[in-house]
Amino acid sequence: MIPDALSHGQFVTVYNFLSLVIAAQLFTAVFLVISLPRILPRYRNAITVAIVVCGIAAYHYFRIFDSFRSAFVTKSVGGTGTYTQAVGESFNEGYRYVDWLLTVPLLLVELVAVLALARKVQSQLLFRLVPAAALMIALGYPGEISGDNTVRGIFGILSTIPFLYILYILFSQLSKSLKNQPIEVRGTLSRLRFLLLLSWGVYPIAYLLPLLNIAGSDAWVYKQVGYSIADIVAKAVYALIIFRVAKMKSYADDREFAAIETSREDAAPAARSSASNTV
Numbered sequence: 001m002i003p004d005a006l007s008h009g010q011f012v013t014v015y016n017f018l019s020l021v022i023a024a025q026l027f028t029a030v031f032l033v034i035s036l037p038r039i040l041p042r043y044r045n046a047i048t049v050a051i052v053v054c055g056i057a058a059y060h061y062f063r064i065f066d067s068f069r070s071a072f073v074t075k076s077v078g079g080t081g082t083y084t085q086a087v088g089e090s091f092n093e094g095y096r097y098v099d100w101l102l103t104v105p106l107l108l109v110e111l112v113a114v115l116a117l118a119r120k121v122q123s124q125l126l127f128r129l130v131p132a133a134a135l136m137i138a139l140g141y142p143g144e145i146s147g148d149n150t151v152r153g154i155f156g157i158l159s160t161i162p163f164l165y166i167l168y169i170l171f172s173q174l175s176k177s178l179k180n181q182p183i184e185v186r187g188t189l190s191r192l193r194f195l196l197l198l199s200w201g202v203y204p205i206a207y208l209l210p211l212l213n214i215a216g217s218d219a220w221v222y223k224q225v226g227y228s229i230a231d232i233v234a235k236a237v238y239a240l241i242i243f244r245v246a247k248m249k250s251y252a253d254d255r256e257f258a259a260i261e262t263s264r265e266d267a268a269p270a271a272r273s274s275a276s277n278t279v
């Protein structure tokens with residue numbers, strides 16, 4: 001439930017986190033646009049999807065930020081007092097879910113695309129991952145907007161089923177494909193899955209907070225902060241690691257490209273490829 005009132009500290013905390021997410025998504029997208037020529041064309045699809053994800057997220061955070069600012073108002077001088085819900089305005093949590101409905105399937109597309117698998121394997125993976133991701137988000141929404149903790153709990157459990165299925169596919173099916181990846185990127189890709197697990201795991205925990213008897217407005221504030229941090233890691237940081245994988249794979253695929261790209265650095269490309277095996 002959206003709290004009736006926020007203390008000044010709570011208001012500022014949410015305000016600053018929402019603002020930070022806008023900056024992170026927007027400038028990650030800008031960085032990736034500028035960096036596209038630094039990878040081979042066969043990996044540019046993956047990065048283009050990453051740019052779209054960060055762009056969609058930045059857009060929705062502008063909307064969330066606006067919605068937050070008009071939903072909570074204060075009469076105190078200098079804005080240092082309590083903020084209460086404005087008459088006729090309500091914070092719209094729907095923006096998050098529309099955002100996730102679009103971006104979560106795309107994050108999985110991004111990962112599968114950078115692997116550059118055989119077409120058949122790729123479509124098999126996406127055929128499983130994309131609908132499961134959409135189902136997970138769609139099932140979470142009725143619980144998220146419900147003031148009733150039983151409803152919240154039931155939809156939370158329903159949504160966890162496709163969530164576990166996605167993790168199963170990522171950690172079982174995808175492992176087979178990892179063996180065919182260049183040796184330089186295997187470690188990074190494997191760690192990327194744990195980053196995904198850790199950051200995606202924050203969402204159901206943040207969702208649960210209102211059920212854990214944490215005082216109303218605190219639970220809501222922690223939830224907003226949790227979703228915000230998770231969105232930065234799961235989209236922007238994730239995109240930068242995908243970009244790194246794309247760059248390392250480009251170098252491994254085409255030594256001439258690697259030589260041109262690294263010519264301003266001292267080390268020879270061949271010697272560098274084994275030294276760059278870290279995230």
Ligand SMILES: *C/C=C(C)/C=C/C=C(C)/C=C/C1=C(C)CCCC1(C)C
Pocket residue numbers: 100103104107136137139140141155156157159160163200201203204207231234235
């Ligand atoms: C960029 C946004 C991302 C990666 C969002 C991910 C969201 C989830 C993994 C949400 C999962 C949920 C559950 C597993 C159960 C409770 C309801 C949700 C939707 C919060």
